[in-house]
């Protein structure tokens with residue numbers, strides 16, 4: 001779950017005002033306990049989104065413990081992820097905010113901050129959560145001397161905003177002693193699952209993988225639907241185990257909108273057949289599209305398009321709410337869970353079959369040589385082939401057909417346009 005803590009909601013709850021409560025808009029701690037219990041009864045675990053790098057400017061810590069935050073007499077050249085300087089002026093000093101000014105950065109070199117956050121981590125584990133998605137973790141520690149980021153001498157390896165791309169970002173994130181802070185997070189979390197949101201290319205994952213179970217593979221998340229690009233991203237992110245896969249989330253568009261409705265099923269097949277943990281964004285299992293977004297004053301980075309409610313039923317409110325949702329439903333009358341649940345040809349049925357099948361896929365992955373436009377890989381005796389083009393193409397395949405994105409997609413050795421197929425030897 002994205003953050004559910006009390007928050008003034010300047011950043012969708014990623015501005016936390018109390019790490020040990022529930023935002024009243026969502027319910028109470030009792031509701032949370034019931035949710036965790038109900039999930040457990042169904043064999044589901046709940047992961048929370050932990051936001052350790054910054055608090056809300058309205059968190060009492062900011063008033064009561066200003067020394068838990070990062071201050072300077074004058075700003076350096078570090079940039080906020082949302083554009084402009086990462087520094088804001090307050091009472092004659094400047095505080096650091098790697099994101100919005102309403103999100104001051106905590107100082108993880110202060111042992112009191114570490115202890116306070118360890119306490120938070122233990123709090124939710126005691127309430128039964130199974131682990132954490134750890135937010136923006138490459139921003140946990142930055143240069144202690146607050147030196148300027150030098151000009152960029154090589155490409156960062158992942159998309160950046162124009163002004164960010166001009167700098168090396170060597171000092172404003174991912175400091176050499178990050179591993180020490182990550183170890184403190186691991187210490188509090190014990191054996192529970194942790195996936196890190198690390199906005200770095202896979203070649204720089206090591207300290208994060210030492211402490212976490214998995215790290216999101218942004219190379220793949222940012223790849224276009226093109227076999228060669230996807231192949232390069234998979235190659236780069238599978239040199240070591242630990243990649244967590246996401247093709248969409250609350251920050252980036254949904255499968256149908258990003259890759260086109262014609263490719264959404266093959267994209268789901270890709271997401272759910274790679275080795276390691278996959279994160280399927282709510283709505284993608286039914287092929288929900290992005291929506292119109294919200295009012296700019298509440299959605300300063302233009303991401304509400306990806307955040308419209310889940311569509312359970314065709315009625316008003318889409319089974320999501322009987323009230324007035326914050327963002328409108330997009331098209332529940334056309335796309336909803338109820339209509340797809342028992343339809344053997346639906347995206348939901350395909351998603352369920354993929355989830356069932358992925359349990360039997362062996363751990364190894366071997367990329368296969370293919371015709372241009374085809375991405376194919378072996379998982380043990382299984383062969384996954386995806387045609388990213390608009391024309392039928394020859395593909396490698398195993399003797400027996402296991403699953404295809406639509407009926408008759410795979411003939412003897414050809415896959416129809418935009419389709420995917422899993423076969424087995």
Ligand code: GLC
Pocket residue numbers: 011012014015051099135136197250251
């Ligand atoms: C992460 C979240 C994003 C948020 C940012 C700051 O990137 O996914 O939604 O704005 O961190 O917390």
